[in-house]
Amino acid sequence: xxxxxxxxxxxxxxxxxxxxxxxxxxxxxxxxxxxxxxxxxxxxxxxxxxxxxxxxxxxxxxxxxxxxxxxxxxxxxxxxxxxxxxxxxxxxxxxxxxxxxxxxxxxxxxxxxxxxxxxxxxxxxxxxxxxxxxxxxxxxxxxxxxxxxxxxxxxxxxxxxxxxxxxxxxxxxxxxxxxxxxxxxxxxxxxxxxxxxxxxxxxxxxxxxxxxxxxxxxxxxxxxxxxxxxxxxxxxxxxxxxxxxxxxxxxxxxxxxxxxxxxxxxxxxxxxxxxxxxxxxxxxxxxxxxxxxxxxxxxxxxxxxxxxxxxxxxxxxxxxxxxxxxxxx
Amino acid sequence: xxxxxxxxxxxxxxxxxxxxxxxxxxxxxxxxxxxxxxxxxxxxxxxxxxxxxxxxxxxxxxxxxxxxxxxxxxxxxxxxxxxxxxxxxxxxxxxxxxxxxxxxxxxxxxxxxxxxxxxxxxxxxxxxxxxxxxxxxxxxxxxxxxxxxxxxxxxxxxxxxxxxxxxxxxxxxxxxxxxxxxxxxxxxxxxxxxxxxxxxxxxxxxxxxxxxxxxxxxxxxxxxxxxxxxxxxxxxxxxxxxxxxxxxxxxxxxxxxxxxxxxxxxxxxxxxxxxxxxxxxxxxxxxxxxxxxxxxxxxxxxxxxxxxxxxxxxxxxxxxxxxxxxxxxxxxxxxxxxxxxxxxxxxxxxxxxxxxxxxxxxxxxxxxxxxxxxxxxxxxxxxxxxxxxxxxxxxxxxxx
Amino acid sequence: xxxxxxxxxxxxxxxxxxxxxxxxxxxxxxxxxxxxxxxxxxxxxxxxxxxxxxxxxxxxxxxxxxxxxxxxxxxxxxxxxxxxx
Numbered sequence: 001x002x003x004x005x006x007x008x009x010x011x012x013x014x015x016x017x018x019x020x021x022x023x024x025x026x027x028x029x030x031x032x033x034x035x036x037x038x039x040x041x042x043x044x045x046x047x048x049x050x051x052x053x054x055x056x057x058x059x060x061x062x063x064x065x066x067x068x069x070x071x072x073x074x075x076x077x078x079x080x081x082x083x084x085x086x087x088x089x090x091x092x093x094x095x096x097x098x099x100x101x102x103x104x105x106x107x108x109x110x111x112x113x114x115x116x117x118x119x120x121x122x123x124x125x126x127x128x129x130x131x132x133x134x135x136x137x138x139x140x141x142x143x144x145x146x147x148x149x150x151x152x153x154x155x156x157x158x159x160x161x162x163x164x165x166x167x168x169x170x171x172x173x174x175x176x177x178x179x180x181x182x183x184x185x186x187x188x189x190x191x192x193x194x195x196x197x198x199x200x201x202x203x204x205x206x207x208x209x210x211x212x213x214x215x216x217x218x219x220x221x222x223x224x225x226x227x228x229x230x231x232x233x234x235x236x237x238x239x240x241x242x243x244x245x246x247x248x249x250x251x252x253x254x255x256x257x258x259x260x261x262x263x264x265x266x267x268x269x270x271x272x273x274x275x276x277x278x279x280x281x282x283x284x285x286x287x288x289x290x291x292x293x294x295x296x297x298x299x300x301x302x303x304x305x306x307x308x309x310x311x312x313x314x315x316x317x318x319x320x321x322x323x324x325x326x327x328x329x
Numbered sequence: 330x331x332x333x334x335x336x337x338x339x340x341x342x343x344x345x346x347x348x349x350x351x352x353x354x355x356x357x358x359x360x361x362x363x364x365x366x367x368x369x370x371x372x373x374x375x376x377x378x379x380x381x382x383x384x385x386x387x388x389x390x391x392x393x394x395x396x397x398x399x400x401x402x403x404x405x406x407x408x409x410x411x412x413x414x415x416x417x418x419x420x421x422x423x424x425x426x427x428x429x430x431x432x433x434x435x436x437x438x439x440x441x442x443x444x445x446x447x448x449x450x451x452x453x454x455x456x457x458x459x460x461x462x463x464x465x466x467x468x469x470x471x472x473x474x475x476x477x478x479x480x481x482x483x484x485x486x487x488x489x490x491x492x493x494x495x496x497x498x499x500x501x502x503x504x505x506x507x508x509x510x511x512x513x514x515x516x517x518x519x520x521x522x523x524x525x526x527x528x529x530x531x532x533x534x535x536x537x538x539x540x541x542x543x544x545x546x547x548x549x550x551x552x553x554x555x556x557x558x559x560x561x562x563x564x565x566x567x568x569x570x571x572x573x574x575x576x577x578x579x580x581x582x583x584x585x586x587x588x589x590x591x592x593x594x595x596x597x598x599x600x601x602x603x604x605x606x607x608x609x610x611x612x613x614x615x616x617x618x619x620x621x622x623x624x625x626x627x628x629x630x631x632x633x634x635x636x637x638x639x640x641x642x643x644x645x646x647x648x649x650x651x652x653x654x655x656x657x658x659x660x661x662x663x664x665x666x667x668x669x670x671x672x673x674x675x676x677x678x679x680x681x682x683x684x685x686x687x688x689x690x691x692x693x694x695x696x697x698x699x700x701x702x703x704x705x706x707x708x709x710x711x712x713x714x715x716x717x718x719x720x721x722x723x724x725x726x727x728x729x
Numbered sequence: 730x731x732x733x734x735x736x737x738x739x740x741x742x743x744x745x746x747x748x749x750x751x752x753x754x755x756x757x758x759x760x761x762x763x764x765x766x767x768x769x770x771x772x773x774x775x776x777x778x779x780x781x782x783x784x785x786x787x788x789x790x791x792x793x794x795x796x797x798x799x800x801x802x803x804x805x806x807x808x809x810x811x812x813x814x
Contacts, residue, residue, distance in 0.1 A: 048749050049767055052745070052746040052747055052748060052749075053745075053746060053771070080585070084488075085466060085468065086466055087467075087488070092524075095524065095528065096442070096443060096446045096524065097446075097450070099443065099446070099523060099524065099527060100446050100447050100450065103372065104371065104372045104373060104523065104527050104530075105781070106778055106781055106782040107527055107528075107530075107531045107778070108531065108744075108775065108778060109528075109531040109532050109771060109774040109775060109778065110746075110771055110775060112524075112525075112527075112528030112529075112531055112532070113528075113532065113590055113591055113716075113771060114590070115524075115528070116435050116488070116490045116716060116717070117435060117467065117488040117489075118435075118488060118489040118490055118715060118716070118717050118719055119590065119716075119717060121489075121717070121719075122585065122587075122590065122716070122717025122718055122719060123590070123717070125585040125587045125717070125718065126585075126587050126588065126589065126590070126717075126718070128587075129587050130585060130587055131584050131585050131586070131587050131598060131599065131602055132584065132585060133583045133584065133585075134489075134583065134584070134585035134717075134718070134719055135487065135489060135496050135500075135583065135719070136487070136488050136489050136719075137485055137486060137487060137488065138437075138466065138467040138468055138486050138488040139467070139468035139471065139484065139485045139486045140466060140468040140469070140472075142468070142485065143468070146485040146486075149485075150500055150503070153503050153504070153507045153509070154503065156507070157503075157506070157507060174449075175462075178462050216483045216484075216485065217482065217483055218430075218472075218475060218480075218481055218482065218483050218484045219480060273466075319472065320468075320472075320484065531774065531778065532774060533774060533777070533790075533791045589769075589770075590771075591770075591771065592770065
């Protein structure tokens, strides 16, 4: 008998108002192709002695994590599992820059210490004194799903009862240039920090959002992918306005039965390696509120839709695919 | 009844040489792979390191690798070890098609990025710059390793510094127990880079002589590099394929020390919890453990903290224990897998490897294995403790 | 010595990212570690780098830092006696 994986709380920092659902009714629209995250009030969560040493991705991760834990009324989860595509990119770049400019002496220890990808997850563990399972995944645009899959499997197996799952990525100006160079049609590149508390329940209560299924597939055949997508009513896609990215979704959806309604989130929240986490957050909010804002539709259907389940589909360069099914009870 | 997780194949490359045989030989003859820097382009030539004794050009030739793989050391080391593991487990294309590949790395393609970072800065964004940064991230390395061994079902990358590979092994085991896959190719790969050699140097925890884990005079680590992979498989699949298991992954634990980003707590809380969890999962008593392959980096802090944690579990009756990092160097993200392979070799060939170079005991604490000794070994704990307090322990047991 | 103390205060604020502090907020005699500013072992490493970069003083053992970095005054004293730049 397997547990149900329920979303207890979720928080975000992005190029929309941080730690807020204001984007649902008044999204900030961007003309530029790069938008930095809007920082929350760090002082509310982090003391100055600690904050002084932390780069932005670390501060954001602490904020969203502590916010999610507060919302869930939980001090100490059984596990902390984190995804990050590029880790503490700013610190890594600064250290590389120092190496290039100063050679191999007089380098700053703090930069190195906080350049490893697991700095984020362990920082949260240290901050809330959590001795539970702690892991970090870095698999490009599938980092969040990797963390989610690990969490989901352990919750369902009963190995843990609660977990803080998150994904965090910053985009430095240099990296933004490179992303833009790779994909000149990019509509928006931005930064993401998402944290969510998931819990194991024997059965789901009404209005609870369940993570019903998580799948990661590498270079799957079309048939393999479709086998994992069971007639969804609503799909949330990682469309980003770049033809070479978007065509994979269109080709896939063309073969999926049921004619699902297609939603997108990257035009609002921007793109980066943790963007699928913000898609997860957005889908959760849509299910909770029962409303889909106009700007989330890839193509608007006739009439209003009250979603009761959403399938999130994400891929990177058509190679690594992830499928997450969320269901409202 | 929980699914058993068997090990049906393994592969390794490190400072001790390429392959299982070379590794076993080095361990038995107490031949260390630590030497001065030969391949990495660094000014710190005085630092002893455990380099794989092949240049990138030689590795590329061995693999018949083309660009970009031929420029990516972490990837090439990973491919060599993963291929050996796949061959040793006699995996067919079909078996691989339904397997997961989970790899641990922190460095990824940083060796390539750091060589070309100057160019990246000097030019405005153009194709050259994009190309040179493209292979930097951890996930990229895992993709390239996967592509070299066949078409796998799913991949991901665990990145928890020095426990990355151990955590990759844990996820692989959980995927098998949950029925997501029957087979998981798990481990890690890490190449030496100026980035982390200098990084560790700024933390002042590198030893200027060969490292001496658990020795009173220890002053730090020697960095190493390498890769290793295990083939994890459930019983049904192993039986169907007619393959004999090398060992069983009987238990594992992952806990957070939650103390400091670069130091372990005095009482080794994370280590204690990780080892305790592993014992509980394996349904073993502490006295059932015959040998501990310690994390034993040779820093004053780690070794003392790890001993404290071991004492909390075993009291005065510590089993045989040693660190093999004076053989291989500290292979960081790959260490969990490299030392797992070493642990399995110990089970198969019934020996406990020496803590080579050890001379003086740490006051009030137990003494490690000082000479390679034959021993009846049924259960081994292998510890991997990463920066940030990411502590993992794996228990490997003899197959009855 | 006065100028050196003032310079050191500014350098310490910069290198340790103590962005909310001004030199006048730091008492030259007050402990830097433990209580006082509450700095830790990583800050000690940063100060070691500062010693080498600005004053050409190489500390090979982090344990040496304990006495030297007791307060800004003790750092100034050590620097004035050992500086190579």
